[in-house]
Amino acid sequence: MSSEILIPILSIGGLGLIFGVGLALAAKRFAVKVDPRVEKVLEVLPGANCGACGYPGCLGFAEAVVAEKAPVDGCVAGGAGVAQKIGEIMGREVGEGIKRIAFVQCQGGRDQARGKYIYQGLESCGAATLISGGPKACRYGCLGFGDCVRACPFEAIRMGEGGIPVVDDARCTGCGFCVQACPRGIITLLPVSQQVFVGCMSKDRAAVVKKACSVGCIGCGLCAKKCPQEAITIKDNYPWFDYDKCTNCGICVWVCPTKAIVDKVKARPKASIGTGCTGCEICKEVCPTKAISGEKDQRHQVDMEKCIGCGLCFERCPVKAIDMVGALGWVEKKRGAA
Amino acid sequence: MDIGHLLIIAVASILVNNFVLSRFLGLCPYIGVSKQLDSAIGMGMAVIFVMTMASLSTWIIYTYLLAPATSIWKVDLTYLRTISFILVIAALVQLVEMVLQKLVPTLYRSLGIYLPLITTNCAVLGVTVLNIDKRFGFVESVVQGFTAGVGFTLALVLMAGIREKLDLADIPKPLQGIPIAFIVAGIMSIAFLGFSGLVTE
Numbered sequence: 001m002s003s004e005i006l007i008p009i010l011s012i013g014g015l016g017l018i019f020g021v022g023l024a025l026a027a028k029r030f031a032v033k034v035d036p037r038v039e040k041v042l043e044v045l046p047g048a049n050c051g052a053c054g055y056p057g058c059l060g061f062a063e064a065v066v067a068e069k070a071p072v073d074g075c076v077a078g079g080a081g082v083a084q085k086i087g088e089i090m091g092r093e094v095g096e097g098i099k100r101i102a103f104v105q106c107q108g109g110r111d112q113a114r115g116k117y118i119y120q121g122l123e124s125c126g127a128a129t130l131i132s133g134g135p136k137a138c139r140y141g142c143l144g145f146g147d148c149v150r151a152c153p154f155e156a157i158r159m160g161e162g163g164i165p166v167v168d169d170a171r172c173t174g175c176g177f178c179v180q181a182c183p184r185g186i187i188t189l190l191p192v193s194q195q196v197f198v199g200c201m202s203k204d205r206a207a208v209v210k211k212a213c214s215v216g217c218i219g220c221g222l223c224a225k226k227c228p229q230e231a232i233t234i235k236d237n238y239p240w241f242d243y244d245k246c247t248n249c250g251i252c253v254w255v256c257p258t259k260a261i262v263d264k265v266k267a268r269p270k271a272s273i274g275t276g277c278t279g280c281e282i283c284k285e286v287c288p289t290k291a292i293s294g295e296k297d298q299r300h301q302v303d304m305e306k307c308i309g310c311g312l313c314f315e316r317c318p319v320k321a322i323d324m325v326g327a328l329g330w331v332e333k334k335r336g337a338a
Numbered sequence: 339m340d341i342g343h344l345l346i347i348a349v350a351s352i353l354v355n356n357f358v359l360s361r362f363l364g365l366c367p368y369i370g371v372s373k374q375l376d377s378a379i380g381m382g383m384a385v386i387f388v389m390t391m392a393s394l395s396t397w398i399i400y401t402y403l404l405a406p407a408t409s410i411w412k413v414d415l416t417y418l419r420t421i422s423f424i425l426v427i428a429a430l431v432q433l434v435e436m437v438l439q440k441l442v443p444t445l446y447r448s449l450g451i452y453l454p455l456i457t458t459n460c461a462v463l464g465v466t467v468l469n470i471d472k473r474f475g476f477v478e479s480v481v482q483g484f485t486a487g488v489g490f491t492l493a494l495v496l497m498a499g500i501r502e503k504l505d506l507a508d509i510p511k512p513l514q515g516i517p518i519a520f521i522v523a524g525i526m527s528i529a530f531l532g533f534s535g536l537v538t539e
Contacts, residue, residue: 007413011403015422019429026433030440122506150505 037066037089044085045075050153052076052175065090077154077173100189101172102157102179106142107199107262109162113141113213129183137212140201142186151181195248199262203236217260223252226288228312249310251288268309269324271302276321283313283322347478348485350537357461357486358493359523359530364461368494369519371452378498382491384452386484389465391434392427393483396466397476399426423466424458431457461490496526 041062049057053074055064064070065086072092073083079099119128119135125147133139144163156171157178165178169192179187186201198217202209206218219237231245232252239252239261253263271291273283279297291307294300314322357363364385371381399422407415435453438446456462465486469479500522509518 003411004413007407007411008415008418011407011415012418012422012425015399015403015425019425023429023432023436026436030436032439123508124506127506 035066038062040089041065041086044078044082044089046077046082046173048077048153050077050173050175050177052173052177076175079173099192100174101169101192102148102167102174102176102187103190103194103197104142104148104165104167104187105197105199105201106140106164106184106186107215107260108136108138108141108213109144109160109164111162112215113138114211126181126183134184138202138204138209138216140184140186140203141213142184147181147183148178148187151177153177191243193248194243194246195264196246196250196253197262197264198239198241198260200260201238203238205237215259217256218258220257222255222257223261226251226255228288228310247311249312250308251310251312254289254308254310267326269311269326270304270307270309271311271313272323272325273300273302274321274323275299276319278319278321280318282316282318286312286316288312344478344481346537347474347482348488351465351482351485352489352492353530353533354537356489356493356530356533357464358490359527360534361464362527363464364459364490365523367452367455367459368490368497368523369516371455372494372497372501372519375495375498375502377452378494379491381452381455382487382494384456385459385461385490385494386487388427388431388434388453388456388459389462389487389490390480390484391430392423392462392466393469393479394476395430396423396426397469397474397479399423400470401476419467419470420463423463427462427466428457461486493526497523500526 038059039062042058045058045062047058051057053061053070053076055061055070061070061075065072065074072087072090073080075082075086114137115135116132116137117135119131121127121131123145125134125143125145128134128143128145134141134143136143142164144159144165146159146165148165149157149159153175154171154173156168156173157165158168160166165187174189174192176189179185179189184201188197190197199215200213200217202213202216203219204212204216206220209216209218217238219234219239221234221239223239224232224234228249228251229245229247231242231247232239233242234240248265250263250265250268253259253261271283273292277299279294279299281294281296281300284292284294284300288310289306289308291303291305292300292313293303309324309326311324314324351357355361358365358368367381367385372378400419404415404418404422407413431453435446438453465483469482472478472482474482497519501519504518504522513521
């Protein structure tokens with residue numbers, strides 16, 4: 001009777017034991033010496049195997065880092081946090097890298113941009129662009145078939161209402177796969193802190209742009225003229241931003257006649273002049289929208305309707321009588337940057 | 339045991355009783371790994387390898403340990419078939435992984451992700467159990483194991499080829515991705531029904 005229980009237990013247990021010992025021996029016999037740091041680095045990596053670092057998967061990158069072939073901050077998707085942890089494992093200091101995310105430089109959705117012909121083919125920007133430069137009148141415009149959406153390994157891009165992709169800033173890791181996927185080259189990686197950018201890529205002449213799209217850049221150069229930091233230069237009918245100089249003041253957004261410059265700040269603060277004002281008129285002169293009025297030597301007023309919250313007066317006021325109100329954290333950010 | 343008999347086993351398990359499309363085994367990797375042709379081929383090769391090895395080793399375990407127990411110890415051990423086969427397959431896959439990592443690192447890299455996935459794949463267990471159920475001999479078991487893997491690879495590669503094309507097709511939104519893959523799988527399964535009757539077992 002007992003043998004009916006014992007024998008099965010012994011045979012399965014015996015099999016398990018034999019396999020266990022066999023595997024243990026094999027593990028010794030076939031042990032591959034792996035640097036323990038590789039495993040540690042692999043643990044802190046995001047594990048998406050996105051390949052943005054240029055190595056085949058996270059394991060490839062981990063091995064390259066340990067072999068000191070790849071930089072410690074080479075993981076684009078992980079950002080500064082992961083770079084810090086890898087730095088600790090490798091015993092090296094890591095400089096703060098600037099995180100970059102994807103910006104879509106086209107606003108010409110179905111309502112804004114004119115079509116050229118009716119396209120009926122593969123639902124892919126890459127395919128559509130091969131047929132006479134795509135179904136849009138603008139040869140720089142977004143085709144809206146979502147090659148970038150499909151390319152994104154982090155589901156950070158979705159197709160917006162008008163057929164223009166929208167980037168989820170929080171999810172975007174700046175891996176740059178969408179940049180490669182876009183046949184038009186209208187997705188750019190810019191610093192995550194950048195709030196103002198040109199929402200157009202057209203280098204065509206004004207007449208051509210105006211025919212094709214209502215929100216296209218016509219290269220008028222008003223933004224370059226008005227920019228207090230001289231961060232914009234016009235070349236090839238296009239305003240080139242120097243993002244190192246740009247302070248995101250938003251004057252270019254306000255001045256642009258076609259609304260081709262995009263402002264990501266949802267609510268900008270308004271200037272408010274306090275009792276410390278000596279009436280020096282510096283703010284009045286500096287204000288690009290002429291929102292400040294007042295007599296000399298008297299406290300000035302701000303016209304809230306006209307104020308665009310650029311903060312020029314705030315920066316220039318000699319007695320620090322101007323405050324920016326209405327947007328939390330804006331002043332702190334400005335002061336921190338200065 | 340002649341070549342013709344083995345050939346019939348091969349045709350039967352590749353086409354007529356295809357493990358995925360007729361027996362509905364191993365559907366998880368069939369849907370999961372069939373998005374790209376490259377990875378489908380990688381997975382298919384790993385399955386062929388493991389199925390052959392598993393058929394070989396489980397047949398030995400069954401014929402020389404579980405089956406003779408009745409006559410030697412007067413205890414029927416055949417009900418331990420499933421659990422001991424799982425044990426054998428898991429240990430085998432582990433061993434194969436180690437050996438490959440040491441001796442053929444390139445093959446380990448290309449199969450690497452798929453090998454552990456196969457450990458508890460029902461298609462692998464299925465082929466070993468079927469070997470016993472059909473009272474196959476050693477060579478027959480190995481042939482069935484190998485060709486079942488080939489059949490699995492065939493289904494997987496066909497599916498991957500179709501899905502790569504489907505990616506570019508204009509598919510209604512609710513059907514995009516997995517749903518259309520299931521529909522395709524169903525149609526492929528019906529198509530493979532056309533082979534039934536080719537071989538009578």
